[in-house]
Amino acid sequence: MAMDEEDGAPVLRMRGIGKRFPGVVALQEVDLALYPGQVTALVGENGAGKSTLVKILCGVYQPDSGEIELAGETVRLNSAEQAMQLGVSVIHQETVLFDELSVTENIFLGQQMRNRLGMLDWPTMKKRAVAILQDLEADIDPDAKLRDLGIAQKHLVAIARALSVDSRIVVMDEPTAALSWKEIEELYAIVEKLKSEGKAILFISHKFEEIIRIADNYTVFRDGVVAGSGQVADTTQDALIALMVGRKVDQIFPKQMVEIGETVLEVRGLSHPTEFADISFTVRRGEILGFYGLVGAGRSELMQALFGVTRFSTGEVVLDGAPVTLKSPSDAVKRGIVYVPEERQRQGAVLPLPIFQNITLPSLGRLSRNGLLELAQEFDLARQYAARLELKAASLSHPVNTLSGGNQQKVVIAKWLATEPRVIILDEPTKGIDVGSKAAVHGFMSELARQGLSVIMVSSEIPEILGMSDRIAVMREGRIVDTAPRQEADAESLIRMAIGATQEAGVDAA
Amino acid sequence: MTMLYDATRFAVPDRLETGWKPRLLRWETLLLAVAAAIFTFNALSSPYFLDPWSLSDATFNFTEKATIALAMALLIIAAEIDLSVASIIALCSVAMGAAAEAGAGTGVLVLIGLGVGALAGAFNGALVTGFGLPSIVVTIGTLSLFRGLAYVVLGDGVYKNYPDSFAFFGQGYVWWVLSFEFVLFLALAVVFGVVLHKTSFGRWIYAIGNNPTAARFSGIRVERVKFLLFVLSGLMAGLASVMLTSRVGSTRPSIAFGWELEIVTMVVLGGVSILGGSGSIPGVVIAAFVMGLVTFGLGLLNVPGIVMSIVIGVMLISVIALPILWRRLQGN
Structure with a gap:
């Protein structure tokens, strides 16, 4: 487990860091130490100052006060380039990569290798890229355009980019937010590997199981100050949450008991040429219907069809007993069907x-x-x-x-x-959201159901699905493979159905 | 409406007191200062400038362009553009000229001018929204197309058999020195200002210009709004064509050649972001006056047309660059 703090000198020490923006104090007197070969989890509600700290670490923002020591020397991180040269790599929450460039080009962009003539040395770069990707056990063609990769693979490229320089410190900003559970397992293996190579890792996450599992130390931010820090082995999930919100909060608000009324929305045999097929389900008044599945199972596409964004080819949608046409979002809104999208910044x-x-x-x-x-x-x-x-x-x-x-x-x-509205569709409503807001959103969903709304919730988080849904539909490869009341569902069976594993195969569900 | 929730803990104020400084530093305020400076400069450099009739004449320099600029502002805020407006003027003018040759009366001529303009705008709008083409490409195409049609019909000929009563739209006065053109422009400016700043339609335009995807996901009929804006732009070009044709009393296919650049310059000078999403009608109106004063002042100083064209070019580049530099300065 974790080394005692006194055992190793920290590779990075931040002391008394302060940062103000007009009208807001983002960080105040923040201390943080990162140790070689250890994972430090940075925890805090959104707006607590985590992102500001990351931006200071990677040279985007300059602190107003305090100092940064790298391997015992006081440094100033004036630019992203300088931070990278000093050995700080950041894997951002939303990967900043270029779709039209190849994997190799993305990995080496901004730090290209040159040959003796001063020309770009692509053969060497490609060799390095292959080596790094192999190291990560990532099966990715270095010549593939990024556009053609999936989200998880793009993430691996971002990690490869961070590792292409000889970094001492790796910052991972919510790296598992967009990954499926299997990809998350692979990421944990990479984190272990980086640890064993003696790198100091700052791991930002909202998922407590994950922090307990992979972090050695933790630092909790609240409203721009350090609310607490220590070793993960000495703490519990509840204690971390209490530090974070400053009050005791249940992480999941289970749905309150609500009388379920008549059928409001009925979907019959909905199909799309490529995204989903033969979808039928009903949602009743006061009910929360959860949709579970892996990323790419067609859940968002189905919901966007119900909202009129994409057209479905066959099937019908019946609202209050009458079929409705949904050719555009404005049709859906007029009928009282609304959609809170997963990509909240874009959509x-x-x-x-x-x-x-x-x-x-x-x-x-x-x-x-x-x-x-x-x-x-x-x-x-x-x-x-x-x-x-x-x-x-x-x-x-x-x-x-x-x-x-x-x-x-x-x-x-x-x-x-x-x-x-009559029907509200929430697509990953608490993805990337801090615990405080999460509890607020969950409590709110219960209240909506109590007021007689029909709620459809797409979520990839099992505790959320199990805690909030009255019934759970599991989708795999564009089809609903099972619909069951909450009482009959458990985490393992949901995962099995989502990945299509049989009982005998004995999948090791995390 | 009842407040069921703890209003004190989560009360968010409607707005914060900002003081006088940001208001003084608004683009519109700066423009107004520029307009005043040019006005003073003109008054000092030419004894004829302050004469009411001379000032009235000055308005003819920009009201037709400014009328189109009102619609162009809406389009650019919605992150689209119509570069074919000057060619629409030519097309409308040729249509009216041909109808006048055939003996059409004033009322019919106006209807033809407005109708052809709206149709041309609808053609642009259909291409942009129906096929999802970028408007800058579509309207560069129709810029050539509409002007080309005007040349095909008229060649190097001229239409000038307009009825006498048709002259009112470009030459008539409503009261004393106030021309019909100028009064109509002021009235339209108020209408456009209200539509953009006080109606749902105006709000939709801002939402579309800032994020068309989120606008669509909010139930706004993005394509329909854009289509209407193109029709409106065509209609205003038709109206400008009526006024311009009436003012010069004849139609040549080269009529209003190159106006689109001056109109876009006017809009951008008015503080409308060329990238869409922000800008105001008061800003565009003040910018119209600034442009009018500059060109009229240069005219009084006997500056040749080719130099004016250089001035317009420099203005266009600097007004696109200045707000960007300005924001950068404010940002630091």
Whole structure:
């Protein structure tokens, strides 16, 4: 397990780091130490200052106060390039790679090798790329264009890029957020390998099982200050959560008992040429129907078809007993079917527009008199839903891109609730969201069900699916393979169905 | 509406007090200062400038372009563009000229001008929204196409048999020195300002310009809004064609040649981001005055046309570069 802190000198020590932005203190008197061969987990709610710290570490932001010591020497990280030269590699949450370039080009971009003539030395780079990828046990063609790779493979390329320089410190910002459980296992193996090579790893994650499993040390941020730090072996999940939120919170709010009413939405034999086939299910009033499956099982595509974004080829959707046509999202919204997308920054919110304009965007018709918008009414509506969802923001006129991920998600949910829908589809509603916001979203989903909404929730997190759903549909390769009430489902059976394993095969479900 | 929730803990203020400084540093305020400076410069450098009739004449220099700029502003905020507007003017003018030769009355001529403009805009809109083509490519194509049609019909000829009453739209005065063109432009500016800043349609335009995907996922009919904006742009070009044709009293296929650049310059000078998503109608209106004052001032100073064209070119580049540099300076 972890070395005692006194045993090794830290490779990186940050002391009294402070960073302010206009109107916000992002970090205050933050201390952090990273040790060679150890994984330090950085934990905190969204907006607690983790991203700011990462940006300081990789040279994007300069701290207002405090100092950074690398291997005992005080350094200034003035640019991303400099940070990289000093041995700090960052694997970002959303991988910053280039779709049109090859794997090798992506790995070496910005740090290309040159031959004696000063020309780019592609043969050597390719050899290095192959070696690094082999090291990662990644079966990826170095000449493939990134565009043709899956999300998990892209992630491996990002990791390969971070390892292509001789780094002493590897920062991983929520590396498992977009991965399936099998890919996550592979990532853990890579982390173990990096540890054994003596690299210091800063691992940012919201998943507590993961932290308990792979981290040696932890540091918890809350509102820009260090709320606590220590060795993982000496702590528990509950203690970490308590540090994070400053109060005791159950991680999952199980769905409250709600009387389930009549069928609201019925889907009959829905098919799409490539994404899903022969989908049938019903959702009733007050019910939460969970959709579980691996990434790529067709769940998001199915939901987007119900929302009118993509067309389905055959089948029908029946709402309150009458078939409905769903040719566009505006059709769906008119019928009271709304969708909170997984990609909230691209599809959910109009980031540069103010918070209140995002919340009122689908409800503008209701907020106009004689065709003119009533600003006071817009603010009323926005204020009401901001309070309901416990939105944390400086003001309702600030653009959404000034908010943390969890609060951006609250804006998207608020936008749809303001339309008073009948069916709300939530696609990975708590992905990349801090524990505090997560609990708020879960509690809120229960409340929506109690108010008589029908809720469809797509989630890849088993505790969330098991905790929140009344019934669980499992999708695999575009088909629903099973639908079962929550009481009859358990984690292992869900995973087995999602990957298509038989009982006899004995899959080692994590 | 009742507040069921703890309003104190999660109260988010509607807006924060910002003080006078950001307001003073707004692009519109700066433009207004520039307009005042040019006005003063013109007044000092030419004794004829301050005469009411001379000022009235000055408005003819920019009202037709500015009328189109109003619609162009909406298009550019929605992250589209229409470069074919000057060619639409030519097409409309040729259609009206041909109808006038055939003996059409003033009312019919106006309807033809507006109708052909709207149809040309609809053609652009259908190509952009129906086939998902980039508007800059489509409208460069129709820029050639519409102008080409005008040449095919008219060759190097001219239409000038317009009825006398047709002259009102480009030469008539509503009251004293206030021309019909100028008053119509001011009225349209108010209408466009209200539509962009006070209606759902205007809000949709901003949402589309900032993030068309999120706009679509919010239930906005993105394609329909864009199509309407192209029709509107064509309609305004048709209207400008009526005024311009009436003012010069004749139609040549080269009419309004190269106006699209001045119109786009006007819009961008008005603070509309060329990348879409931001800008205001007051800004565009002030920019129209600035452009009008500059060209009129240069005219008073007997600066030849070719130099004016250079000035417009320099203005276009600098107004695209300046706001970007400005934001960078503010950012630091």
